[in-house]
Amino acid sequence: MEGTTLSQGTFTQPATAIAQTFAIPAGFDYLEVTNYTQSAAGAAANGFKFYWQLGYPNGIMTSLINTAGVVTADVTAANALTIYDPSVETIGALDNGGAGVTGFTAANPAVVTDVGSNVPANSIVIFSSLNNQPQYNGIPFTAGIGTHTANTFSVDYLNATGSTPSTAGHFRIIPYNPLFYPSVRVITNITAATQAVVTLSVQHNYQIGQEIRFSFPGGSAYWANYAALDGVQATVVAVDNALGNGHNTITVNVNTTGFGAFAFPAQAIAGLPYTPASVNPFGENTATAYQNIPQLSSFMSARTNTGFIGVTLAPGALLPAGVANDVVYWVAGKSSYGGS
Amino acid sequence: MVTKVTDSRQTEDELTRNMLASSASFINCVNGFNGDSPTEITFPDVQNIVATLIDNNAYTILDEIPGEDRFGTAPVREAFYALSSSKLIPELENMDRFIPKSQYPSSMRGLPSEWGSCSNLRFLVSSIGSFFPNASALGSNVYNTFCVGLEAYAYIYQDGYNAEFIYRPPIFSGPLAQNATCGYKMASAQQILNDLWVLNLRSTKAS
Numbered sequence: 001m002e003g004t005t006l007s008q009g010t011f012t013q014p015a016t017a018i019a020q021t022f023a024i025p026a027g028f029d030y031l032e033v034t035n036y037t038q039s040a041a042g043a044a045a046n047g048f049k050f051y052w053q054l055g056y057p058n059g060i061m062t063s064l065i066n067t068a069g070v071v072t073a074d075v076t077a078a079n080a081l082t083i084y085d086p087s088v089e090t091i092g093a094l095d096n097g098g099a100g101v102t103g104f105t106a107a108n109p110a111v112v113t114d115v116g117s118n119v120p121a122n123s124i125v126i127f128s129s130l131n132n133q134p135q136y137n138g139i140p141f142t143a144g145i146g147t148h149t150a151n152t153f154s155v156d157y158l159n160a161t162g163s164t165p166s167t168a169g170h171f172r173i174i175p176y177n178p179l180f181y182p183s184v185r186v187i188t189n190i191t192a193a194t195q196a197v198v199t200l201s202v203q204h205n206y207q208i209g210q211e212i213r214f215s216f217p218g219g220s221a222y223w224a225n226y227a228a229l230d231g232v233q234a235t236v237v238a239v240d241n242a243l244g245n246g247h248n249t250i251t252v253n254v255n256t257t258g259f260g261a262f263a264f265p266a267q268a269i270a271g272l273p274y275t276p277a278s279v280n281p282f283g284e285n286t287a288t289a290y291q292n293i294p295q296l297s298s299f300m301s302a303r304t305n306t307g308f309i310g311v312t313l314a315p316g317a318l319l320p321a322g323v324a325n326d327v328v329y330w331v332a333g334k335s336s337y338g339g340s
Numbered sequence: 341m342v343t344k345v346t347d348s349r350q351t352e353d354e355l356t357r358n359m360l361a362s363s364a365s366f367i368n369c370v371n372g373f374n375g376d377s378p379t380e381i382t383f384p385d386v387q388n389i390v391a392t393l394i395d396n397n398a399y400t401i402l403d404e405i406p407g408e409d410r411f412g413t414a415p416v417r418e419a420f421y422a423l424s425s426s427k428l429i430p431e432l433e434n435m436d437r438f439i440p441k442s443q444y445p446s447s448m449r450g451l452p453s454e455w456g457s458c459s460n461l462r463f464l465v466s467s468i469g470s471f472f473p474n475a476s477a478l479g480s481n482v483y484n485t486f487c488v489g490l491e492a493y494a495y496i497y498q499d500g501y502n503a504e505f506i507y508r509p510p511i512f513s514g515p516l517a518q519n520a521t522c523g524y525k526m527a528s529a530q531q532i533l534n535d536l537w538v539l540n541l542r543s544t545k546a547s
Contacts, residue, residue: 087354091473128479137477138377172474178362180530213535215365273377273477275368282535303359303531
């Protein structure tokens with residue numbers, strides 16, 4: 001039976017190409033990827049055919065490149081393909097193989113320099129040992145949507161304006177979101193408004209009608225006026241789930257007028273241990289949820305296991321997930337005999 | 341085959357663990373001395389988490405164990421469970437006012453996986469205890485200790501679909517009866533019933 005277990009599918013890259021993850025529930029021993037868009041004769045040299053099978057080293061795929069109709073053979077960079085199994089508690093290599101953080105700007109969004117780090121867009125990263133911005137250590141952040149080059153990447157939902165830029169530190173890529181949805185998310189900003197707008201550090205995918213509870217451990221000595229929100233229950237009345245700086249927010253029915261500008265605690269900036277502020281979705285406000293289209297499922301407030309066995313393909317001109325607006329097809333299969 | 345049976349029940353534990361790691365509100369240990377954030381677990385951190393649970397109207401799960409006239413023992417308070425990693429055993433034992441299970445007035449009242457108690461927490465440790473790799477301010481592992489009150493979360497069994505261990509002797513594998521197979525399956529759901537009654541106390545190793 002195993003020799004007949006085949007899976008197939010397709011995806012289309014958005015305007016900003018991102019890593020593509022999809023489920024292959026039966027698992028796979030080989031994978032063939034065809035970039036339909038780049039198969040057409042074009043001026044640029046882009047990969048259009050990629051192949052991997054069990055035993056290939058370091059997530060490398062063999063590939064064919066189309067340059068104005070002339071086809072050449074190649075192998076991709078490492079980690080073009082990553083097996084996706086969120087039940088395994090793994091984490092990426094230090095600095096993703098780069099030389100270490102040499103810059104972390106005080107900007108909106110913050111931009112990190114780490115030569116050779118090659119962080120894919122829409123990664124989740126966690127920083128450690130930042131020398132001048134210890135308040136950002138240990139917090140997961142979505143990265144690389146606004147900027148991602150071989151040597152730099154943006155920390156998309158962090159407004160680091162006013163902080164002291166770091167010149168040293170490290171990061172690692174967290175390969176998986178928490179296994180269960182909805183999960184706790186860390187707060188990077190809250191507006192002082194009649195309906196507060198909360199920015200979260202990692203893509204949240206919350207929905208209108210969900211009930212959340214704020215957590216601001218440490219009291220007003222840490223969080224000034226925002227300490228009053230500790231333990232407060234609120235309803236999500238609007239969401240911005242779009243990618244990129246200025247997005248990934250929730251609007252809640254809590255009046256924070258006069259609370260002042262949100263800031264990370266002085267203790268954290270001084271490098272002392274602290275607990276970041278967070279939101280914890282725990283239920284739903286049925287009336288609000290049912291007024292919204294699409295409606296929030298009655299079960300969305302339950303803890304849903306989002307895990308699956310699959311694969312993540314890296315984006316790029318010479319990588320299997322392709323570039324902006326590419327249409328990509330894939331076929332995966334299991335072998336009945338042989339191994340790595 | 342025995343391993344497979346263990347895997348089945350362990351998978352259920354791991355799913356519940358991962359649900360709590362994803363969903364429970366967290367508080368970092370901040371009173372230790374290892375220079376990290378979070379720090380190693382200390383008595384004031386335990387006091388803080390107990391006070392928070394009590395303030396949230398959580399009920400304790402375990403009754404107190406009254407003191408008895410026995411050398412080296414101490415009474416154990418009524419307690420919440422603290423579900424932790426066995427990697428934290430040294431930090432637990434070095435914590436002020438930690439009472440090892442062997443010093444309970446009645447050793448019969450300690451649970452098999454229990455390591456001891458501190459304030460109103462009784463620590464249960466496991467090799468599959470939850471942690472976030474390299475997630476501290478200094479890049480060390482962050483260990484999650486889930487402090488839970490009564491009925492804080494539920495493991496929901498599915499009618500007619502509890503864990504099954506399935507063994508097929510070789511006669512079912514094919515005409516030559518060469519291979520036996522065994523495996524397990526189960527369906528389950530985990531749910532936090534009251535988010536105020538379960539808190540994730542996050543800590544690092546002392547060194």
